[in-house]
Amino acid sequence: MKLNGAEIFVQCLQEMNVRTIFGYPGGAILNIYDEIYKAKFLRHILVRHEQGAVHAADGYARVTGEVGVVLVTSGPGATNAVTGLATANMDSIPIVCFSGQVSSSLIGNDAFQEADTVGITRSCTKHNYLVKKVEDLARIIREAFYIARTGRPGPVLIDIPKDILTQKTEHVYRDGRVDIPSYRPTIEGHTGQIRRAVKLMQKAQRPVIYSGGGVILSNAAPELTELARILGAPVTNTLMGLGGFPANDSLFLGMLGMHGTYEANMAVTRSDLLIAVGARFDDRVTGKVSEFAPEAEIIHIDIDPTSVSKNVKVDIPIVGDVKHVLSKIVELVKESTFRKQKPDYAAWWGEIETWRRRECLKFNQDDRVIQPQSVIKKLHELTQGNAIVVTDVGQHQMWAAQFYGFERPRRWLTSGGLGTMGYGLPASLGAIVAKPDEQVFLISGDGSIQMNIQELGTARQYRLPIKILILNNSFLGMVRQWQELFYGRRYSETDLSDMAAPDFQKLAEAYGATGLLAERPDQIEPVLRQTMETPGMVIAEFRTNRECNVYPMVPAGAAMNEMILL
Amino acid sequence: MRHVLSVLVNNEPGVLTRVSGLFSARGFNIESLSVAPVGDGSSSRITMVSHGDSQITEQITKQLNKLIPVIRVVDLTDGPHVERELMLIKVSAEREMRAEIMRIADIFRSRVVDATQVSFIIEVTGGSDKLDACLAMLSPLGVVEMVRTGKVAMSRGEKKT
Numbered sequence: 001m002k003l004n005g006a007e008i009f010v011q012c013l014q015e016m017n018v019r020t021i022f023g024y025p026g027g028a029i030l031n032i033y034d035e036i037y038k039a040k041f042l043r044h045i046l047v048r049h050e051q052g053a054v055h056a057a058d059g060y061a062r063v064t065g066e067v068g069v070v071l072v073t074s075g076p077g078a079t080n081a082v083t084g085l086a087t088a089n090m091d092s093i094p095i096v097c098f099s100g101q102v103s104s105s106l107i108g109n110d111a112f113q114e115a116d117t118v119g120i121t122r123s124c125t126k127h128n129y130l131v132k133k134v135e136d137l138a139r140i141i142r143e144a145f146y147i148a149r150t151g152r153p154g155p156v157l158i159d160i161p162k163d164i165l166t167q168k169t170e171h172v173y174r175d176g177r178v179d180i181p182s183y184r185p186t187i188e189g190h191t192g193q194i195r196r197a198v199k200l201m202q203k204a205q206r207p208v209i210y211s212g213g214g215v216i217l218s219n220a221a222p223e224l225t226e227l228a229r230i231l232g233a234p235v236t237n238t239l240m241g242l243g244g245f246p247a248n249d250s251l252f253l254g255m256l257g258m259h260g261t262y263e264a265n266m267a268v269t270r271s272d273l274l275i276a277v278g279a280r281f282d283d284r285v286t287g288k289v290s291e292f293a294p295e296a297e298i299i300h301i302d303i304d305p306t307s308v309s310k311n312v313k314v315d316i317p318i319v320g321d322v323k324h325v326l327s328k329i330v331e332l333v334k335e336s337t338f339r340k341q342k343p344d345y346a347a348w349w350g351e352i353e354t355w356r357r358r359e360c361l362k363f364n365q366d367d368r369v370i371q372p373q374s375v376i377k378k379l380h381e382l383t384q385g386n387a388i389v390v391t392d393v394g395q396h397q398m399w400a401a402q403f404y405g406f407e408r409p410r411r412w413l414t415s416g417g418l419g420t421m422g423y424g425l426p427a428s429l430g431a432i433v434a435k436p437d438e439q440v441f442l443i444s445g446d447g448s449i450q451m452n453i454q455e456l457g458t459a460r461q462y463r464l465p466i467k468i469l470i471l472n473n474s475f476l477g478m479v480r481q482w483q484e485l486f487y488g489r490r491y492s493e494t495d496l497s498d499m500a501a502p503d504f505q506k507l508a509e510a511y512g513a514t515g516l517l518a519e520r521p522d523q524i525e526p527v528l529r530q531t532m533e534t535p536g537m538v539i540a541e542f543r544t545n546r547e548c549n550v551y552p553m554v555p556a557g558a559a560m561n562e563m564i565l566l
Numbered sequence: 567m568r569h570v571l572s573v574l575v576n577n578e579p580g581v582l583t584r585v586s587g588l589f590s591a592r593g594f595n596i597e598s599l600s601v602a603p604v605g606d607g608s609s610s611r612i613t614m615v616s617h618g619d620s621q622i623t624e625q626i627t628k629q630l631n632k633l634i635p636v637i638r639v640v641d642l643t644d645g646p647h648v649e650r651e652l653m654l655i656k657v658s659a660e661r662e663m664r665a666e667i668m669r670i671a672d673i674f675r676s677r678v679v680d681a682t683q684v685s686f687i688i689e690v691t692g693g694s695d696k697l698d699a700c701l702a703m704l705s706p707l708g709v710v711e712m713v714r715t716g717k718v719a720m721s722r723g724e725k726k727t
Contacts, residue, residue: 122584123591127634130579147634182576182637306628309621 001172005134005165006031009098010039012141015173018069019043020060020433022053026073027113028100031165045433045462048454050077052426054084054155055452058093059430062413063388063438065219067148068430070097075113078159079120083420085155086124090417091240092217094153096144101130103163117159126154134167139178146178151185152304153217185303189320189328197275197299197316198332202341204273204297206348207233210256210285213240213416214278214302214322216409221245223326224277230333232345234352236264238279239401240416247385247405253352254361257285258554259398262360265552265560267352268293276300278322281311282417291559301325360552360565361402370521372396372471372544376403378524379441379469382532387439388413388431392424392448395477398550400443422451428466429458439467439532446472446501453502456511459537467531468513468539470504473546481549485564497546504541513537568597569623570642570649570719572727573612576635577603584633585612594618594626598651598716609637613718638727646722652689652715653697654679658708659686667707674700685710 003011009032013021022045025033036044047053050072057068068088072081078099088095102111118130127147129140137160144156201207209231215224221244228235228251235245236256245252254261256268268274274296279285281300286292289311300307300314301322308317318325363373376399379387389404390413391397397414406412413431415423428442449470459466474497483491508515514534518527524542531540552563575581582601589596597615604611616626623641630639659667659681671678671688674696680687690700694717701712721727 118580119583122580122587132579180634183634304632306625306632308628310625313621 023071028074050080055426056430059427078117094148095155128157189325207273208271212238212279215244218322220323243406263355390428508539516540600716
């Protein structure tokens with residue numbers, strides 16, 4: 001059957017089982033939009049800015065585990081998408097982004113709305129394509145989905161010149177399977193290395209499991225939990241790994257790293273075996289690399305070979321899909337004599353309990369001023385830990401990570417790698433589009449929410465009942481915290497108190513949402529309850545303690561056990 | 567340490583930019599780079615020379631392998647291999663200098679590939695040291711311009727790269 005490029009685009013999306021797409025139309029992709037108009041199987045969500053489209057697709061991908069799909073036009077449409085792509089790239093989120101391009105004959109001529117999109121996005125995507133012939137379009141789309149979701153997932157961009165969309169070629173419907181000889185991710189871990197890892201586990205006296213976003217991406221939370229419980233070993237998660245191990249389990253030490261718990265950071269520093277699972281030893285986790293886990297032998301399981309021994313030298317690298325490797329390890333541990341001769345970790349847990357007694361997450365309660373931590377704690381209590389929680393970036397993000405206990409994977413959406421302010425609102429829209437029956441809470445700050453606040457329009461248009469909690473301290477809080485601690489309290493350009501934010505209640509009203517305000521601690525619970533009970537979108541503002549800091553904190557460049565505690 | 571990498575890639579537009587962009591984005595240094603299609607033209611061979619300790623080289627190799635169009639990366643430095651480079655040198659060749667220039671070209675087993683009343687172009691191939699030495703000999707005679715290809719390399723014996 002002969003189809004034109006735009007028809008092939010829609011056919012391929014159907015082939016890939018895509019049901020939702022986030023985008024913004026423009027001249028270069030009008031032919032595709034015309035086909036979308038006819039395609040009944042496809043739901044298009046019109047965002048207000050292309051960055052929002054990519055973050056929304058990212059949120060959709062994180063909660064579903066499927067590929068998020070984005071459609072933007074040429075030039076500014078594509079350049080606006082860059083931050084979203086870079087965010088997804090750093091957090092390994094599978095996205096396929098289609099960008100329109102000027103007609104082939106105009107490429108390179110500085111045509112209207114032309115940008116070198118493939119050049120611009122090369123370093124912030126897993127791979128990208130410029131379609132040169134309509135005959136290549138279907139193959140490229142199939143490859144893009146395959147590359148995005150396999151191996152270490154990531155965003156893939158396809159730049160399609162306008163003329164390709166009108167040219168016709170023979171199209172054959174196929175399943176999505178492709179074969180790219182130069183791209184063969186290693187899925188199975190090396191058996192010998194796995195055996196060596198199990199032997200190390202058998203002799204360790206002070207093991208710690210340190211798990212990251214890879215556990216979530218590979219759907220390996222059950223295997224991780226099983227291994228931890230068989231070993232009886234403590235578990236700590238990275239920011240991206242929260243939910244990969246139940247936070248209410250007695251083995252859980254909390255998050256580690258710059259704003260991790262005292263017990264997690266001390267345990268890693270004292271450990272004699274660190275089992276790193278789908279985590280990449282980010283600088284926010286390791287602190288001073290030379291003093292990171294100095295006594296430990298390190299096992300590192302990761303699907304991406306470049307993550308292994310990049311920042312920290314590991315003793316047993318196991319390249320492979322986390323789920324496969326953990327299953328194999330669990331199997332071997334069960335077969336071994338491990339259960340009968342289980343190492344005695346009593347002394348180790350004794351040390352850990354001493355660190356736990358430090359209660360590093362306690363904070364000063366006050367009857368007059370709202371402490372931001374108490375809002376998150378109360379939210380956890382009222383939602384019983386069942387909500388999907390999305391954040392922006394800053395202090396509120398760290399408090400959400402510290403105080404909302406995540407029991408399951410894919411309930412925690414945050415920009416970990418790139419730290420993108422403005423991620424939260426559009427990502428929460430993607431999450432609720434994917435999971436309309438779930439309660440989706442966006443926890444944001446007065447600074448972050450204003451970075452993509454235009455997406456309230458998208459929420460209104462599609463009646464997306466997200467619950468937005470703004471922890472308003474009238475500061476760019478995390479920057480202010482650094483200025484307080486390391487720049488002599490010189491709050492250069494971080495004070496947002498002087499009419500620098502909108503009236504959030506009126507803003508809610510303008511977008512057809514319900515606006516709520518809490519100014520005193522006793523209003524936290526009623527406002528949260530009202531937020532949960534009110535149908536539709538709610539914006540609840542909490543005026544919080546202005547100079548509250550996130551503790552514990554490991555200063556940049558310091559060792560993990562050199563924490564600033566309250 | 568100096569490393570010679572042989573990188574086999576799909577011969578498609580933009581692949582060289584991906585490879586060189588990876589080096590600049592990650593702060594790795596490229597000393598020399600040469601590329602041309604091989605076989606039936608569906609793939610290209612890139613030979614790159616870079617410097618770094620073993621950890622940096624390991625990262626370079628892994629990062630190259632991670633690029634989708636990269637088929638194979640081999641660090642030739644690890645084993646016996648042959649390295650060659652080609653250089654063209656244009657020297658000013660006035661009457662009395664012509665014989666001297668040709669004598670030097672002879673010593674380095676190079677050839678004069680272009681001759682005019684005022685200049686020669688000499689083609690030299692071999693290891694970098696040889697090319698450097700030839701250039702050093704010709705420089706006092708008046709080198710007008712020169713161009714080098716960068717190294718190409720191949721492992722010795724049966725091993726395939």
